[in-house]
Amino acid sequence: MSHPFEGLPTTPTAEELVDKAFSRASRAGGAKDGNEAQQSMLMTASNIASDNMENVVTAWPTIDDLDPFYVELADAVVGEAYPADDDPGIDALKQHLSEISWAADKVVEIRQEYESRVARGDIDTARKLRKQAFARIADVVEEVEDDLAAISTAHNALKDIPDIRPNEPAIVVAGYPNVGKSSFVNRVTRADNEIASYPFTTTQIRVGHFEDQRIRYQLVDTPGLLDRPPEDRNEIESQAVSALEHLADAVLVFIDPSGECGYPLADQLELRNAIEARFDVPVLTIANKSDLSTDVEADHYMSVTEDDNVDGVLQAAIDAVDYELELPFDE
Structure with missing residues (x-):
């Protein structure tokens, strides 16, 4: 489809x-x-x-x-x-x-x-x-x-909008640039990740897929949309975020407590709070780069580069979505 x-x-x-x-x-x-x-x-x-x-x-x-x-x-x-x-x-x-x-x-x-x-x-x-x-x-x-x-x-x-399927469970990945979102998506999804651009900006969207218990999940990384404060988005980009509200079954907000990403922790948490306020689905705070710092309150800690608790974070996302496969009734 x-x-x-x-x-x-x-x-x-x-x-x-x-x-x-x-x-x-x-x-x-x-x-x-x-x-x-x-x-x-x-x-x-x-x-x-x-x-x-x-x-x-x-x-x-x-x-x-x-x-x-x-x-x-x-x-x-x-x-x-x-x-x-x-x-x-x-x-x-x-x-x-x-x-x-x-x-x-x-x-x-x-x-x-x-x-x-x-x-x-x-x-x-x-x-x-x-x-x-x-x-x-x-x-x-x-x-x-x-x-x-x-x-x-x-x-x-x-004609060139990204091929995203609203009938399949979707996990949206958010957070400031350089906090490890793309590395996480590449690590946990198949090699056939799709990368497309929104037609109205230079913004790209990355969609990876993985399967668990016969259920196909979409992992959606949205650089240029959910990687900066809401007030920095133009009207068209804000509307694209509204579209993501309809799509998301859960949101993972990545935080870099080490500050290595180049953005103050306070700004990262403020973005997390704005996303929590906007999305009416489970929003999990994921502290990445735990090998460098865990000095922040988060739902889960991991290090993609050290392959520490990556699968645990993925499982937490699956649990947050809580999607049940619809099976045909037995005759």
Whole structure:
């Protein structure tokens, strides 16, 4: 299972759509004579334009049916993609899709308005009416030119979001830089860790996986989001943290009591307190680099470099998640 925005088709521009509709119509008309040729051209141009626009709309998942994690994350990503919109984010995306759907329906209405008139008129009248219909179809498509461009922008931003699975238990790893988060993730997860970037920042997200008792866990490291005080995050990054609130089943906040990481212990604990206040799941304080110092109150102490109590911390995270595998009922 991949994320819901993967595999979306490329969104055509208004110009591409008009060119495609009319070139196909010209070929269709060339195979027939008289009024029948004009009718065929009208039908082909209408179908190509309306079907392609409707396909743009129906290819997108129904936003309201998505997991809240993806709704929040998409809202943040699209908000960055549409900074000039009055109401950027998911609402803007919905509005753009709605406008394109309207245009698809309008093109069908134009065809229905003209098809019987084209069929009844003499050849010159039929040709004139067909040209009128073409001009109106082109106007409708061009009216949603900006909407098509906006959908293309959103698609490009969302197609590369990290593949995180809300239906699988997730342990989020937080803490200031250089406290040992990445080393821990690399140590306890498989070698196929995925590293991707959030589309709206240079921030990366690292997702590792491990299994315990036939349950697949995600270990999510979020450098650039949960590694500094909340007031230092911009609005889009704060919204990404909101997405993580929906995802996390437990949070491990790494602390370096030795201060070797370069950040005062007081600042590290303040970040821990902010995370505890925000996340409504178990938040465990993990004092890493215990070979250098244990001079802090923590839930667990370990040293990744010395391989001391790493498995114990992982087990504590599993216990905090307390996930039960759903098994089919016995017959």
